[in-house]
Structure formats: structure tokens, C-alpha cells
Amino acid sequence: MTDANEAMLVCMRGIWKQFGPVIANQGVDFDLKPGEIHALLGENGAGKSTLMRILYGLYRADAGSIAVGGAEVAIHSPRDAIALGIGMVTQHFALVPPLSVAENIILGQERGLRLDLRTAEGKVASAAKRFGLSVDPRARVRDLSVGQRQRVEILKVLHRNARVLILDEPTAVLTPQEIEQLFETLLRLKTEGVSVVFISHKLHEVMRITDRVTVMRAGKVVGTTATHQMSPSELARMMVGQTIVGVSKPPRTGQGSVVLKLEDVWANDDKGVPILKGVSLEVNTGEILGIAGVAGNGQTALSEVLEGTRPSTRGRMWVCGKDITNASPDQVMQAGVGRVPEDRHESVIDEMTVAENMAIEHIDEFSRFGLLRHAQIRQHAERLIAEYQIKARPNDRVRTLSGGNMQKVILARVLERNPRAIVVSQPTRGLDISATEYVHGKLLEQRQKGAAVLLISEDLDEILKLADRVAVIYNGKIISVMPAEEANPERLGLLMAGVH
Amino acid sequence: MGLKLERQAAPVWVQPLLPVLAIVLTFGLTSVFVLLAGANPLRAYYHFLLEPLSSRVSLLEMLVKATPLLLTGIAVAFAFRGGFWNIGAEGQFLAGATAATAIGMSMHGMPALVAVPLMALGGFVAGMAWAFVPAVMKVELHADEVVTTLLLNTVALLCVSALLNGPWRDPISQWPQSPEIASTAILPKLVPRSRLHLGFLFAVFVVLVVGFILTQTTLGLRMRAVGLEPKAARFAGVRVERTLLVTALVSGGVAGFAGMVEVAGIHYRLIEAISGGHGYTGILVATLGNLSPLGVVLSALFVGLIDIGSQTVSRALGVPVYLGDVIQATLLLVTLAVLLLQNYRLSWRRGGAL
Numbered sequence: 041m042t043d044a045n046e047a048m049l050v051c052m053r054g055i056w057k058q059f060g061p062v063i064a065n066q067g068v069d070f071d072l073k074p075g076e077i078h079a080l081l082g083e084n085g086a087g088k089s090t091l092m093r094i095l096y097g098l099y100r101a102d103a104g105s106i107a108v109g110g111a112e113v114a115i116h117s118p119r120d121a122i123a124l125g126i127g128m129v130t131q132h133f134a135l136v137p138p139l140s141v142a143e144n145i146i147l148g149q150e151r152g153l154r155l156d157l158r159t160a161e162g163k164v165a166s167a168a169k170r171f172g173l174s175v176d177p178r179a180r181v182r183d184l185s186v187g188q189r190q191r192v193e194i195l196k197v198l199h200r201n202a203r204v205l206i207l208d209e210p211t212a213v214l215t216p217q218e219i220e221q222l223f224e225t226l227l228r229l230k231t232e233g234v235s236v237v238f239i240s241h242k243l244h245e246v247m248r249i250t251d252r253v254t255v256m257r258a259g260k261v262v263g264t265t266a267t268h269q270m271s272p273s274e275l276a277r278m279m280v281g282q283t284i285v286g287v288s289k290p291p292r293t294g295q296g297s298v299v300l301k302l303e304d305v306w307a308n309d310d311k312g313v314p315i316l317k318g319v320s321l322e323v324n325t326g327e328i329l330g331i332a333g334v335a336g337n338g339q340t341a342l343s344e345v346l347e348g349t350r351p352s353t354r355g356r357m358w359v360c361g362k363d364i365t366n367a368s369p370d371q372v373m374q375a376g377v378g379r380v381p382e383d384r385h386e387s388v389i390d391e392m393t394v395a396e397n398m399a400i401e402h403i404d405e406f407s408r409f410g411l412l413r414h415a416q417i418r419q420h421a422e423r424l425i426a427e428y429q430i431k432a433r434p435n436d437r438v439r440t441l442s443g444g445n446m447q448k449v450i451l452a453r454v455l456e457r458n459p460r461a462i463v464v465s466q467p468t469r470g471l472d473i474s475a476t477e478y479v480h481g482k483l484l485e486q487r488q489k490g491a492a493v494l495l496i497s498e499d500l501d502e503i504l505k506l507a508d509r510v511a512v513i514y515n516g517k518i519i520s521v522m523p524a525e526e527a528n529p530e531r532l533g534l535l536m537a538g539v540h
Numbered sequence: 541m542g543l544k545l546e547r548q549a550a551p552v553w554v555q556p557l558l559p560v561l562a563i564v565l566t567f568g569l570t571s572v573f574v575l576l577a578g579a580n581p582l583r584a585y586y587h588f589l590l591e592p593l594s595s596r597v598s599l600l601e602m603l604v605k606a607t608p609l610l611l612t613g614i615a616v617a618f619a620f621r622g623g624f625w626n627i628g629a630e631g632q633f634l635a636g637a638t639a640a641t642a643i644g645m646s647m648h649g650m651p652a653l654v655a656v657p658l659m660a661l662g663g664f665v666a667g668m669a670w671a672f673v674p675a676v677m678k679v680e681l682h683a684d685e686v687v688t689t690l691l692l693n694t695v696a697l698l699c700v701s702a703l704l705n706g707p708w709r710d711p712i713s714q715w716p717q718s719p720e721i722a723s724t725a726i727l728p729k730l731v732p733r734s735r736l737h738l739g740f741l742f743a744v745f746v747v748l749v750v751g752f753i754l755t756q757t758t759l760g761l762r763m764r765a766v767g768l769e770p771k772a773a774r775f776a777g778v779r780v781e782r783t784l785l786v787t788a789l790v791s792g793g794v795a796g797f798a799g800m801v802e803v804a805g806i807h808y809r810l811i812e813a814i815s816g817g818h819g820y821t822g823i824l825v826a827t828l829g830n831l832s833p834l835g836v837v838l839s840a841l842f843v844g845l846i847d848i849g850s851q852t853v854s855r856a857l858g859v860p861v862y863l864g865d866v867i868q869a870t871l872l873l874v875t876l877a878v879l880l881l882q883n884y885r886l887s888w889r890r891g892g893a894l
Contacts (some may be wrong), residue, residue: 260785347775349771349774349775368777368779369774369775369776369777370777370779373777379775385769385772386769386771386772386775387772387775387776389768389769389772389773389776390766390768390769390774391769392764392765392768392770400761400765400773400775400776400777400778401776402777403758403761404758404763407757410757410758410759411756411757411758412756412757412758412760412761414756448742527774
């Protein structure tokens with residue numbers, strides 16, 4: 041081991057981790073100095089959380105080594121990590137709501153038979169004061185706000201004498217004021233010699249608080265540098281990568297007319313909290329409008345509202361002048377909208393056959409007097425299977441198909457109707473390169489045929505490759521729409537992070 | 541180190557073997573009770589399973605026992621396939637039996653061609669009505685139908701009891717049983733000197749119709765889609781609520797029809813024990829038959845066989861008749877466990893975390 045490595049508190053080398061067909065970490069190296077705040081920056085699915093879950097013992101790496109304080113270690117469980125002075129606050133807190141703050145903090149740490157709660161409360165109170173984590177040790181956790189609960193989680197880690205504190209997207213659940221408090225705490229921890237790993241995809245936070253930054257993309261480390269040497273746009277470019285040109289986009293044929301129109305559309309999530317907050321959009325014939333954004337900013341609700349599976353609470357929507365506000369799925373289809381949703385398993389029925397799934401959206405056309413015409417359903421499936429090169433037989437159950445073939449079944453079902461508008465959401469998520477290229481080719485083909493395509497994707501490369509115009513969604517609102525020529529990763533990356 | 545359950549579906553060829561496995565396991569488990577009753581398990585199972593098949597009388601009696609189970613079994617299977625967890629076939633059966641009795645009692649002087657169809661219709665509609673309430677509560681209020689249908693079973697039984705101890709009490713014997721239905725409303729015998737009646741053919745016909753609906757109609761396709769994946773079905777344009785309602789009504793109707801068949805084919809009057817749990821046994825039959833019409837036929841016959849067998853074994857070896865009930869109950873539990881476990885794989889894991 042070299043001198044440079046000995047100065048490091050944590051040294052991860054060549055970490056590999058695979059989940060089924062997905063490689064989450066491909067030979068990742070990561071170093072952490074004592075007393076630094078180190079950002080782990082990357083898009084969703086870049087592998088940041090996986091890497092830190094390996095360090096904390098929640099996952100086990102398939103290959104690679106970890107050294108803490110210069111000595112190689114094997115971390116099999118969080119218990120091992122805690123013994124090494126590593127603590128993590130995940131996005132889902134592990135607190136017991138009916139217990140008090142102090143009880144939660146000493147839980148699992150109590151020694152002997154007698155529980156000396158008074159002393160514990162005193163220790164918690166003094167630690168809370170020292171790190172600026174204002175929280176009453178006697179308060180019940182169930183009465184605390186999300187921000188306060190996060191402080192309890194941090195105190196729990198510190199109580200176990202952690203030298204390393206890992207925070208997974210800590211600001212996602214906080215108000216701006218709470219974020220300020222958190223940052224103050226982190227700076228104090230730094231002066232006490234605690235190292236902090238700050239997992240985030242928010243550029244401005246990374247710029248403000250961290251000393252060094254490691255950028256990850258698609259399971260690999262793009263680079264590690266001192267934060268002050270980078271500009272936000274440089275980091276954004278590192279994070280989202282360069283546009284890779286595969287299928288090429290032919291020029292648009294003339295200016296189209298409006299096909300799909302949304303005006304001030306609002307919708308609530310399942311808990312009744314507004315998730316879409318006044319979306320207005322227009323998509324024209326022969327155009328692909330890309331919706332870029334970080335996951336969880338309302339994309340899912342937007343596609344569901346258009347698919348007819350989620351009611352809107354305000355606003356109106358039209359397809360070719362026909363009002364489809366709060367229309368049912370079959371009315372939306374009748375109006376000429378083709379739908380390729382985000383979750384493939386919510387649009388096909390896994391236990392039914394390919395042929396049944398291909399026919400079910402328009403089952404009345406495959407029946408007479410309520411009786412199914414099996415021969416016609418089968419021929420229809422055979423035709424689509426040949427036309428879309430699907431590796432399946434009509435009577436195969438859909439669950440036996442690969443992700444790519446499943447997506448082709450959905451695409452075939454939608455595209456053969458020549459829809460006037462197509463709503464596609466994350467169309468290539470989890471697909472390999474050839475299947476991705478195929479899907480992109482088909483979407484461009486529809487655009488050439490004059491369809492209006494609304495493409496919702498978290499994959500910026502995909503949006504930059506396909507879209508004629510790009511809109512950015514942030515916090516349930518479209519905060520910017522620009523022609524594709526003016527869009528680039530830096531600009532979009534900043535907008536996606538909420539920086540205007 | 542330790543045993544670990546992993547989620548992994550069993551291969552397709554295993555599926556038809558599962559009921560057989562369940563039956564074998566059940567006999568293994570219940571042999572303990574046979575031994576406790578002081579009999580040799582192998583001899584007991586001979587009397588249970590093989591002896592009834594060797595005589596004409598008990599063979600026909602097996603079909604008699606299977607008749608209501610075919611109907612309640614297919615009613616439950618139909619509901620379960622469509623995602624409506626109907627535990628209320630018992631109540632729907634009683635509602636159907638009551639309505640059929642009411643009609644049958646007023647059919648004196650009417651020809652059979654009028655009386656029987658009217659009773660059948662009455663039984664079906666009453667069963668539908670009994671299923672309608674929980675179905676609407678599920679669709680409109682998201683009330684769990686497992687609870688509501690189950691609770692309505694008791695309500696139905698109490699209503700029957702009230703009728704029999706009140707207005708319908710037999711004026712001659714003063715027993716809590718209704719007067720007899722009209723003679724023309726009685727289902728004719730299929731085989732002389734046996735109890736096998738026309739209702740058996742009705743039951744087979746209903747099973748065929750339900751099988752046809754499930755596989756050959758748009759309603760069947762929509763129902764199956766709703767049962768398998770309601771979200772995807774809704775996405776594909778299926779009106780999920782309406783489909784659930786139709787599923788529940790048909791299921792309740794068939795269970796109610798079963799009640800009519802028992803009144804018109806066996807008892808000719810309403811008695812409190814008219815069902816004796818046929819609705820609940822229907823759940824066993826449907827589950828054991830893997831919710832398929834053919835499976836329901838096989839399992840209804842099998843459960844009918846156990847019913848008869850428990851009598852022959854008790855005659856031959858002097859063990860209690862209730863052994864049959866124990867076997868049926870064990871069979872249900874084992875079947876449910878086997879159906880659940882087919883989605884998992886047991887594995888032995890060495891070392892490491894977790």
C-alpha cells in the first residue's frame with residue numbers, strides 16, 4: 041500500500057456489484073480522507089447508493105476490496121461497519137416511533153441489565169448541543185418532523201463513535217431552513233474530524249458544502265476532484281455524459297399543427313398531495329417533445345394523467361381539439377392516443393399470453409357477440425410478432441419474455457394503430473443497447489409519419505438524441521421549454537437541479 | 541447459516557402435480573388421527589377411497605354429494621379468477637334455497653316445466669342479490685369483500701332460522717322446517733332407487749357454461765385480466781369496477797342456484813341444515829381444483845368420495861364419522877400451503893450475512 045493510501049480513512053478498490061442483468065458498480069474506486077466532506081454525485085441509477093450500501097454492509101460486493109485506516113477489512117453487515125466507525129443514514133429512517141429520542145439512540149447499544157436512561161439522556165443532550173442538532177432527548181420520535189428525525193438518525197450514528205458518516209440524499213426530505221441547519225452540523229462535524237459522504241444529485245448543494253467530489257455515471261467513476269476547482273456546468277457535464285449518437289434524427293418536415301395540448305394541469309399523488317402543479321404543454325404533428333427531469337418531479341403523474349389512469353384536479357387536456365380531461369383509458373385510446381407507460385408490468389398482464397395482451401386494448405374488435413375470435417387474435421399476434429421482430433410465440437405468457445421483447449409487445453400494440461399522439465415514459469429503462477436503438481428507431485419512425493410524441497425520460501442522452509424540443513420538469517412544473525438546438529447537458533443539468 | 545425461502549415460481553409441469561401432492565401429504569398427516577382412533581391407516585384409506593368406488597349405491601351417492609359442491613365450487617372458482625374473494629357462497633346458497641322454497645311452495649298445480657325454471661331463476665336471483673351488497677361495497681367503498689361476504693353468511697343462516705321457527709314452521713309436525721314444495725317442483729330422479737337427480741346434470745351444465753365464459757368470451761378475458769392484474773387491466777381500458785360487479789353477481793347466482801338444487805333435488809323443503817357448509821366446502825373444491833373448471837369437477841368428485849368414505853370407514857372400522865371432516869379440513873390447509881409455496885424455493889444457505 042502506498043503512502044497516499046495510508047493517509048486515506050477509507051479506500052475502496054475495484055468494487056463490482058451486479059443485480060441480475062444490471063451491473064450497478066463496475067470496478068469502482070473510492071477514497072475518503074479524514075475530516076472531509078466528500079460528495080458522491082450522479083444521476084439516479086448511477087450506482088452511488090449501491091457503493092455506499094456496500095461500505096455500510098447492507099450489500100456485499102461481488103469483487104473488490106475495502107480498507108479502513110490502512111487495514112483491509114471484510115464488512116458483512118452494518119454491525120461490522122459500525123464496529124469500524126462507519127455509520128449511514130439511509131433515505132428510509134430506521135427509528136421506532138413510540139420510543140423516545142434517547143431510547144432510539146441507545147437501542148442496540150445498551151449494556152448490562154440496567155437501563156440508565158437518565159445518563160443516556162444527558163449524553164444525548166450534550167452531543168446534540170455540540171453538533172448543533174437541536175432535538176429534545178425525551179421527545180417521542182412519532183411526534184418529530186422529518187428533519188428532526190434525520191437529526192436523531194445522525195445522533196445515533198455519532199453516539200456509536202462513528203468516524204465516517206454516510207448521508208444518502210439527505211436534503212431530499214428537508215425544507216430549505218432544515219437544509220441550512222444540516223449544513224451547519226456537517227461543517228461542525230468536519231472540524232471534529234468526522235468524514236462525511238454526501239450522496240446527491242443536486243449540484244448547488246455539492247458546490248456549497250463539499251471539499252471533494254466523486255462523479256459516477258452508469259456504474260463507473262467518471263472522476264474525483266477538489267470541488268472548488270470545478271464549475272457547476274463542468275460537474276453537470278461529467279454527471280450526464282456526452283450525447284452518444286446512434287440512430288440519427290432526420291430533419292423535421294415542415295411546421296406541424298398542435299395535436300396534444302395541456303393547459304394548467306394539476307394532479308395529486310396517492311396521498312392527496314399535489315404532484316403536478318400547473319403543467320401547460322403543446323406537442324405538434326411530426327414532433328418529439330422531450331420532458332427531462334430528475335425522478336420524482338411529477339413525471340409519473342404526468343404520464344398517468346395522459347394515460348387516463350390518474351385524475352387531474354384542475355386544468356384541461358385536448359387531443360386534436362377533442363377534450364380528454366379526465367377521460368377513461370378507453371376514451372383516451374379512442375381519441376387516438378397511444379400509451380407506452382413507465383412500468384411495463386402495469387400495462388401488460390404477465391400471466392396472460394402475448395396474443396391476449398396484444399388484443400386486450402381493443403378486444404371488441406376481436407370478438408363477435410361477446411365471443412372471442414381466437415383465430416383472429418392469433419393471426420393478429422403472428423403478424424405483429426413478425427413485423428416487430430419479437431422473440432416470442434403468440435401463446436407464450438408475457439412474463440417469460442425479456443424486458444426488450446416485452447417492450448416490443450407494448451410498442452407493437454400501440455404503434456400498429458397509427459396513433460395521432462404517443463405518450464412514452466422511460467421507454468428504454470432496463471433495456472440493452474440494441475433494444476434501445478430499436479425503440480428509438482420506432483419512435484423516430486412515428487415522428488416521420490406525423491405523430492406527436494411526448495417523450496418522458498430521466499435519460500438525458502435519450503432526450504437530446506430524439507427530441508425536437510426539450511422541456512424540463514421540476515417540482516411538478518415545466519420550468520423551461522427550449523428547441524433541441526439550444527439544449528445541452530450543462531444547461532439541462534442545471535435546470536433539472538432547479539437552478540434557473 | 542440457515543434455511544432461506546426465496547421467491548421463485550415452480551416450473552409449469554409441477555402445477556398439475558400439486559393437488560396430488562396435497563392429497564398425499566394430507567393422508568400422511570391425518571394418519572396420526574386414524575391411529576389415535578385405533579385403526580390401521582392403510583385399511584382406513586382403503587375403505588375411504590376404494591371401497592365406495594366398488595359399489596353402485598355408494599358410487600351414485602358420491603355423485604349426489606358432489607352435485608352441490610360442483611356448483612358452489614365453480615361459483616367460488618369463477619369469483620376468485622375474477623379477483624372477487626367471495627367467501628360468501630354459504631350465504632348465497634341459503635338465500636337461493638330460501639327463495640326456491642318460497643316459489644316451490646306456491647307451485648301446487650303448476651306443471652314441472654313452469655315450476656322448475658321459476659325455482660331455478662328464483663334461486664339464482666336470490667344468490668345474486670346476496671352477493672350484490674358486498675360487491676357494491678367493494679366497488680364503491682373499497683370494503684374488503686372477504687369480511688363482508690363472510691359476515692353475510694351468518695346473517696343468511698339467522699334469517700333461515702327465523703323463517704323456520706316463525707312463519708314457515710311446519711304446521712303438522714311443529715318441527716323447524718318448511719312445508720314441502722309442490723310435487724311438480726321436485727327434480728326427477730336420474731337413476732331409480734337412488735337419490736341421484738336431475739340437478740347433477742344441471743351442475744355439470746353450469747360448470748361447462750362457466751368454463752365457456754372464462755375461455756371463450758370477452759367477459760372472461762376481462763375478468764381474468766382484472767383478477768390477475770387490476771392496474772394493467774384498467775390501463776388496457778377494462779372497466780374494472782363493472783367487471784368485478786358482474787363477476788360477483790354471477791358467482792352469487794351460481795351459489796344460489798346450488799341452494800335451489802338441494803331443495804328441489806334432495807330435501808323438498810327448507811331445513812336449517814340445508815347447506816351444512818356446502819358454501820365453505822366450495823372454497824376447498826375451488827382451491828383444490830386450482831380454480832379451473834375441470835379441476836373443480838375432479839375435486840368435487842373427490843370431496844364427495846371422502847364424504848361417502850367417512851361413512852364406510854366408520855362402519856367398517858368403528859372410527860368416528862368426523863374423521864372425514866378432519867381430512868377435508870386438513871386437505872384445505874395443505875392445499876393452501878402447497879399453492880402458496882409453489883412460488884418459493886427452499887434453500888440452505890451457508891455462512892454470510894442475512
